[in-house]
Amino acid sequence: MAVTMADITKLRKMSGAGMMDCKKALTESDGDIEKAMEIIRKKGQAIAAKRSDREAAEGCVLAKKDGEFAAIIALKCETDFVAKNADFVALTQAILDAAVANKCRTLDEVKALPMGKGTIQDAVTDRSGITGEKMELDGYSVVEGAYTTVYNHMGKNQLCTIAAFNKESEEAAHNIAMQIAAMNPIAIDEAGVPESVKEAEIQVAVEKTKAEQVQKAVEAALKKAGINPSHVDSEDHMESNMAKGWITAEDVAKAKEIIATVSAEKAANLPQQMIENIAKGRLGKFLKEVCLLNQEDIMDGKKTVRETMKEIDPELQILAFKRFTLRAE
Numbered sequence: 001m002a003v004t005m006a007d008i009t010k011l012r013k014m015s016g017a018g019m020m021d022c023k024k025a026l027t028e029s030d031g032d033i034e035k036a037m038e039i040i041r042k043k044g045q046a047i048a049a050k051r052s053d054r055e056a057a058e059g060c061v062l063a064k065k066d067g068e069f070a071a072i073i074a075l076k077c078e079t080d081f082v083a084k085n086a087d088f089v090a091l092t093q094a095i096l097d098a099a100v101a102n103k104c105r106t107l108d109e110v111k112a113l114p115m116g117k118g119t120i121q122d123a124v125t126d127r128s129g130i131t132g133e134k135m136e137l138d139g140y141s142v143v144e145g146a147y148t149t150v151y152n153h154m155g156k157n158q159l160c161t162i163a164a165f166n167k168e169s170e171e172a173a174h175n176i177a178m179q180i181a182a183m184n185p186i187a188i189d190e191a192g193v194p195e196s197v198k199e200a201e202i203q204v205a206v207e208k209t210k211a212e213q214v215q216k217a218v219e220a221a222l223k224k225a226g227i228n229p230s231h232v233d234s235e236d237h238m239e240s241n242m243a244k245g246w247i248t249a250e251d252v253a254k255a256k257e258i259i260a261t262v263s264a265e266k267a268a269n270l271p272q273q274m275i276e277n278i279a280k281g282r283l284g285k286f287l288k289e290v291c292l293l294n295q296e297d298i299m300d301g302k303k304t305v306r307e308t309m310k311e312i313d314p315e316l317q318i319l320a321f322k323r324f325t326l327r328a329e
Contacts, residue, residue, distance in 0.1 A: 002031075003023055003026040003027055003031060004031075007026055007031060007033065008022045008023050008026060010033065011025065011026060011033060011036055011037070011040075021040060021130065022036070022040075025037075025039040025040050037117075040126065040129060040130070055078070055134075056076035056077055056078055056133075056134050056135060056136050057076070057078070057326065058076065058077050058078060058079055058080050058082070058083040058326065059074050059075055059076035059077050059083050059092075059138075059326055060074065060075050060083055060088060060089050060092040060157045061073070061074040061139065061152075061157055061158055061159060061160045061324055061325065061326060062074075062089075062092050062093055062096050062152065062157060062160060063096075063150035063151065063152055063160035063161070063162050064096050064097065064100050064150060065100075065148040065149065065150045065162070066100050066101070067148070068144055068145060068146060068147075068148060068164075069100060069103055069142065069143075069144050069148065070100075070142065070143050070144075070148035070149070070150050070162040070163075070164065071096065071099055071100050071104075071140065071141065071142045071162065072139060072140065072141045072142075072150075072160045072161075072162055072322055072323075072324045073092065073095060073096045073099060073110065073137065073139060073140045074092075074137070074138045074139035074140075074324055074326065075088070075091065075092040075095065075124065075135065075136075075137055075138075076135065076136050076137070076138050076326070077131065077133045077134070077135050078133040078134055079133060082131050082133050083157075085131075087127075088127070088131070089157065091123065091124075091127055092157075094115070095110065095115070095120050095123075095124075095137070098110070098113050098115065098120065099113070099140070104140075104142075105142055106140070107137060107138075107140040110137065110140055111124075111137060120137075121137075124136070124137060139324035141162070141322035141324060142162075142322070143162050143163060143164035143319070143320040143321060143322055144164055144319075144320070145164025145165050145166060145319040145320065146164075146165065146166050146167050146168070147164070147165045147166075147167055147168040147169070147173065148162065148163065148164050148165070148173075149162070149163050149165075149170075149173035149174055149176075149177050150162050150177065151174065151177035151178055151180075151181055153178075153181045158325060158326050158327060159181055159323075159324070159325040159326070159327065160181075160323070160324055160325075161177045161178075161180040161181045161321065161322065161323045161324075162177070162321065162322050163176055163177050163180065163318055163320070163321040163322075164318070164319045164320045164321070165316060165317065165318055165319060166315070166316065166317040166319060167313070167315065167316060167317075169312060169313055169316050171312075172308075172309060172312045172313070172316060175297075175298075175299055175308075176292070176305065176309075176318060176321075177321075178298065179292065179295065179297065179298050179299075179305060180292065180321050180323050181323065182298050183289075183292075183295050183298065184323060185290055185291060185292035185295060185321075186290045186291075187290065187291050187292065188291065188292050188293060188318055188320075188321070189291050189292070189293045189294065190287050190291055190294075192291070193287065193290065193291065198283065198287075201282075201283055201286050202279055202280070202283050205278070205279035205280075205282035205283055205286075206275060206276070206279045208282070209275050209278045209279055209282070210267070210270055210275060213266065213270055213275070214262075214263050214266045214267055214270075217262050217263075217265075217266040218258065218259055218262045218263055218266070221258050221262045222255060222258055222259075225254060225255075225258060227247070227251055227254065227255050227258075228246075228247075231246055231247050231251075232247065232251070232252065232255040232256075232259070238252045238255070292305055292318065292321065293305050293306035293309075293318075294306065
C-alpha cells in the first residue's frame with residue numbers, strides 16, 4: 001500500500017516524530033496508523049534502553065502555580081539543541097500542566113498520569129525515540145500556601161524557583177523568588193538547617209582553623225630563621241626556587257626541619273576554646289549565607305531579607321521554597 005502525504009502528516013501530528021520516521025513507520029505497517037504509532041513507540045523504548053547509561057545534563061526546567069499550589073519540573077535530555085526545541089519545551093509544559101492540575105506531590109505520581117494513549121512516562125520514552133537522545137524527568141518539587149509565586153530565571157528554562165507565603169504580597173514574593181534563584185539558600189532560617197549539616201560545618205571549621213593556626217606558627221618560625229615561607233611552601237617550589245638560586249639546599253633542609261617540628265608542636269598545643277570560638281563564628285557566617293531570611297537582600301544590600309519583609313508587611317511570612325537548576329554551581 002502506497003504511503004500518502006496525508007497519512008504522514010496525520011502521524012506526525014499524533015506522534016511528533018519526524019517526517020522520514022513517520023514515512024518509514026507507515027511503510028513498515030502497510031499504512032496502518034495504529035501499527036505505525038506502535039512502531040514509533042517501540043523505537044523510543046529501544047533508544048531509551050540503549051542510551052540509559054548516558055548523562056542527561058541538558059533540558060528544560062519550568063515552574064507553574066495554580067492558586068495555593070506551585071510546582072517545578074525538569075525534563076532532561078543530552079544536548080542543548082534538543083532542550084531548546086519548541087516541541088520539547090511544549091512537552092515539558094504539558095507535563096507540568098498535568099502535574100499541577102492533578103496536584104501531584106511526587107515525581108512517581110506525575111509519571112503515572114495519563115497522556116495520549118499511555119502515561120507521561122510513556123510520552124517521555126516516545127519523545128526519546130523521536131530525538132534519539134536519553135530523556136528523563138527530574139527535579140519535581142511543590143510548595144503550598146495561601147499565596148504562591150514562581151520565577152523562571154531570565155526566561156531561559158534552566159533555573160526556576162517557587163515559594164509559598166502566608167498571605168499575598170506580589171512584589172515581595174517576586175523579589176524573594178529572585179533572591180532564592182540568585183543566592184541559593186538551603187533553608188528559610190537556622191531552624192530549617194539540619195543538625196547534620198551544622199555538625200559537618202562545625203567540623204570543617206574546626207579542622208580549617210587548626211590548619212590555619214599551625215600554618216601561622218610555621219610561617220612565623222620560617223621568617224625568624226630568615227627563610228621566605230612562600231619559597232618553601234611545597235616540594236615543587238623548593239626545587240624550582242633552588243634552581244633559580246633563590247634558596248640553597250641548606251635552606252631547604254632547614255625549612256623542612258622547622259616545618260616538621262613546629263607543625264607537630266603547635267598541633268599538640270592548640271588552645272581548644274579559641275579553636276571552638278573561631279569555628280562557631282564561621283558557622284554563624286555560614287548560616288547567614290545559606291539561610292534565606294539572614295541573607296543580604298539582593299535588591300538592597302544594606303538590609304537582610306528578614307528586614308525587608310518586615311518593612312513591607314510585618315505579618316508576611318515565607319512558608320516554603322524550592323529551587324532547581326540544570327547548571328553546576
